[in-house]
Amino acid sequence: MPGFIASVALLAAIVIGGSAMAETAEDIETRNVAAVEASFNAWADGTGSPYDLLAEDATWTITGNSLASKTYNGREAFMSEVIRPFVGRMSVGLKPVIREMYADGDTVIVFFDAAGTARDGQPYENTYAWFLELDNGRIVRASAFFDSIAFNDLWERVAPVQTK
Template sequence: MRTFATLTVLAVATLAGEPAMAQSGDSVEERNKAIVQASFDAWHAGTGSPYELLAEDASWTITGHAAVSKTYPDREAFLREVIRPFNARMRVGLKPTIRQIHAEGDTVIVLFDASGTARDGEPYANTYAWFLAMQDGKVRQATAFFDSTVFNAFWERVAPRAAP
């Protein structure tokens, strides 16, 4: 069993673009979980984003009946159509708190709460479950679940700020 410090070093090296060297005893699950955990830690601290883990050709599916529910074929489409317009509606960005994180094989499942303040001064809070299919330290495919009623109310209520 690897220590938290070892897993953090592996995750940070991977986030920095350096391949995480497999050490005896490290499982695929341990490495992938550490990489995702480190990206959420950086997101929470305001120093990074889990979207940095997306491969350029990663697909992202938002399930359910949200205004943005569909499959995005690549990283840029997802960022352009969902993440940038979402962030343009926020005064204070989302800060995640992981409830649970699990890994099996190449899949990491993260259950988390995220909250921030919308441009209209009202809070936005939602609970998410992300299923992340990993390959070589990158997310190749993601499926996201969240409360679409909360999301849609926010999306319709708050206009995005104009791009500079």
Template sequence: MLANLKSRTRQVFGAALGVAATALALVAIQPEANAQGSSETEGRNKAAIQSSFDAWRAGTGSPYDLLAVDARWTIEGLSIASKTYPTKEDFMREVIRPFNARMQSPLKPTIRSLYADGDTVVAFFDARGVARDGRPYVNTYAWFLDMRAGQIIRASAFFDAIEFNELWTRVAPATGTN
């Protein structure tokens, strides 16, 4: 009887050790799986933003094409346009279209660097164009873009407000463009 109890105890203990070892192995693998999933998400998001900037530079699209309909875009700081725009259309109507209507030649971005962390991509870039009055517009931007399913759902934008405000007040938008 005692031999049977010892044998059964060894079996239960061995099974418990096997379960514990399996659980430890799963815990050890889980961070790697999460890191791999996060890395894949970061890669996809970063590639989508890079591609949208390439299209912007080529004049065939822009990062704004990735905005979800209900994307919230916040212009940080003290520029004339600084506030949160609750939808893509609000942002496009109040900022992007009037800005583009002040330009003789469109902005061309040059990315300094792109960073991805989970669902957030940070784009640090310069943009140059020529205003309707023939003067250059040059600014440096940092955009923090929160993404979901390949779309930008939230953005915080930083740039030189003095340069932006100077253009906004100096150059009237072309008529019939809003």
């Protein structure tokens, strides 16, 4: 009987210890917010961007009625059809300023302003809300909301130069 009791005690310790080591929803939210915040800080510093967190098979949906509104399947489709042409229209890249950041499970919501200067010397300013779903620190799904009038004005007014 002492062997049985010791086995049950060992099993209980493993189960309790295992659950204590399991990542909580709060841990996941904290980790995801930290990753997204760090990527925005890198963007503001000119050393990186949130796009560095995109999984290769991520989907990015631009909602609304902008000239770029649709769902992009895969990191490369989004980067080649939206981000590189956008950057190619700018002489001074966007600098984000986060207003608020929220987390719920695997989703991080970032509400932010961003401003830069287009190649024609005109300012570009917009306010964004991004809903980012992360899996193991990578963005796997995103939905973006912004002022499509400001975006469309830039998109139609300034022709992009080739960027890498």
